[in-house]
Amino acid sequence: MRESLQVFLKNATFQYGSRVAYQFQKKRYRYKDIDLLSDQLANALKSRDILVGDRVGILTNNPIHNVITYLAALKVGAVCVPLNPGQDQTIVNEIKKVSEIKCFVVDEKMYKFYGPSTFQEQSIFSLEVFKDSSAVCDLKDIQCFSTDYISTDIEDDNESFIFFTSGSTGVKKGVVLQRKSLLEFIKWGGDFLGVTSNDKFLCHAPLYFDMSLFSLFIPFSLGGMCVLTSNEQRNNPRYLNQLITEEQVSVLHLVPSSLKLLLNEKNQDYKSVRFLGLAGEALPSGNIQMVRSAFQHAHIVNFYGSTEVNEALAFFLPQNVEGMKRLPIGKPLKHVEVCVLNQDLLPCKEGEVGELYVNSSTMLKCYVNKSIDTTFKFLGEDSILKYFPTGDLVKFENDLFYYMGRKDDMVKVQGKRVYLSEVRDLVSKHEAINEVFVCMYKGSLISIVNSNTVINSLEMRVYCSKYLEPHAIPSKFIFIENHLPKTSTGKIDRKLLQECLGG
CATH class of the missing domain: 3.40.50.12780 (ANL, N-terminal domain)
Structure with missing residues (x-):
């Protein structure tokens, strides 16, 4: 039983x-x-x-x-x-x-x-x-x-x-x-x-x-x-670091934005941590080495998931992350099945970007006051398999899945596709950048950054030009001294930042 x-x-x-x-x-x-x-x-x-x-x-x-x-x-x-x-x-x-x-x-x-x-x-x-x-x-x-x-x-x-x-x-x-x-x-x-x-x-x-x-x-x-x-x-990084050390915490499960606040503090000691799980938002590639160095004795896992599907995919960071250009979200967990479909609900080829659909024994039943039919897509033979459309874009390459951003993160500049997550990821790799937000505003790409040294827009544009197509380079960089605002759950508050641009 x-x-x-x-x-x-x-x-x-x-x-x-x-x-x-x-x-x-x-x-x-x-x-x-x-x-x-x-x-x-x-x-x-x-x-x-x-x-x-x-x-x-x-x-x-x-x-x-x-x-x-x-x-x-x-x-x-x-x-x-x-x-x-x-x-x-x-x-x-x-x-x-x-x-x-x-x-x-x-x-x-x-x-x-x-x-x-x-x-x-x-x-x-x-x-x-x-x-x-x-x-x-x-x-x-x-x-x-x-x-x-x-x-x-x-x-x-x-x-x-x-x-x-x-x-x-x-x-x-x-x-x-x-x-x-x-x-x-x-x-x-x-x-x-x-x-x-x-x-x-x-x-x-x-x-x-x-x-x-x-x-x-x-x-x-x-x-x-x-x-x-x-x-x-x-959201007090000094208090949290002290708590981790005093209580000899062995397992951490954090949103990457919150982890970044911890790592910016001095007097870190994470020797007791044997497992670090990152979830809730994408970890910028520019932070990978910092995280690996701070948690040398820990298994570090980059989870993909959402409230609707819980943890669904996972990638274990290797000890040596030098040269890792982009962080995968890994492979489906044992209780999870996934597929990547295009706009016509046909399977994507390897390397092709499509929407991620998830079937899992831990996923939601439905949304409040919404039917199962409006929450899920029924796929497979005779349309009997229930999949949740995540609204997230991914691609499958070399036996691993990579997160490309939300469907609404794909924008067009000069008629060409730009994935905001890729721009965000590239900007985050610059040694002067702590945090970064990228959005489309009035037809132009804008980047809001918190930096640890004095840097200007021209320097950032020159840096981006080495790795991005001209149409994908932000037309404007806005530098702020403080950390980017966070939601109550510790994620970067994208909605507030876009409202600030409008103000």
Whole structure:
């Protein structure tokens, strides 16, 4: 019989009960502590008629509250909908409406920030003790509930999480994940990384971002530990470097833009790191040598994936990266099938650029309020194989896949195709460049860069002319002293930079 998600997670708490599962701000939480509180919250949820398939919104600044809520919701078969704390109220209301959230787990700060009227149609729970609200089932109430394990028959096909992502378009989409997809992802991660009970993961990703599942659940399943970061300190490279060193973190899973901030700091010590996974955006080729030098003792993997498909392809960086002109995204993982198709949905030849389609046991079920037919393409004989159209352009060469950018990253200059990712990659290789952004603005290619030495547009254009066709050279370089702005998930904020050009 196939092992269910709730049994799999419960077995971990039995096996590793006295070990530390999570650490946040110097406080350590054992497996059995987390299990006890999540059982109590699960029974509290059940008492308010939160049933299988109901959506639970989570708005808290304390990541431990997220973890406990995730486990509690999964125990009763509910669906976790983590939200970005502090985002605009109109977005919260929109997500609440389209997700049909039945209850919220909040902290007191968020409850006051959004106001009671935001939650008046939902049951409210909190893992804090509130001072002045009888409308909230808070920690003192939750601790009165039973610690009995809830034995609920929950189908593997049921939903587990909904993550809202703006993607490259800026329009928020709710990505629905299934319980069986989460379980498959956890098991894959433990096997792929060779996780042991001695491993310590740093959870750098915010918990409303699907990347956080990697560090939250993979070590939990095997007796390892997850070190959590606060929203306030997440983008503080000095604090993060200190945390990695003090806690002897062994596994890092980072967005390349966030890693670059860490590497710009002095007093780095990554000897404890045995595995570094890069995901969420492309790693510029100009940063490869810096990353390899900083993590000399680690396995470094460049992952390709998205909220919709999770990690789907992977490339292990060799020890010697000298002369590597472009970083591959590698090969499909064992539970993944891919194909590269042209605009007519025909297979591309080797070296030809096309859109990547992914079939995976860990991919999304669908988008919120969208049918399966509008989410996937059905390909193969009799059109029975379900593939997700990623919107990403790739090419296959020498037995490896290479990321070429988003479909909307392919622009035409003087009637000729230009892949913005290739221009971005080339500019990043210049020794003076820290970070780079390239876009099309009013018919011209523009590059915004953060440099570590004084350099001008003419020098950059001369440099680019050695490697790029004339039409692919940015017509203008804009130099800024500070790091490029980042989104709340640590990626370069492309939308904001383009808006700045318009301003």
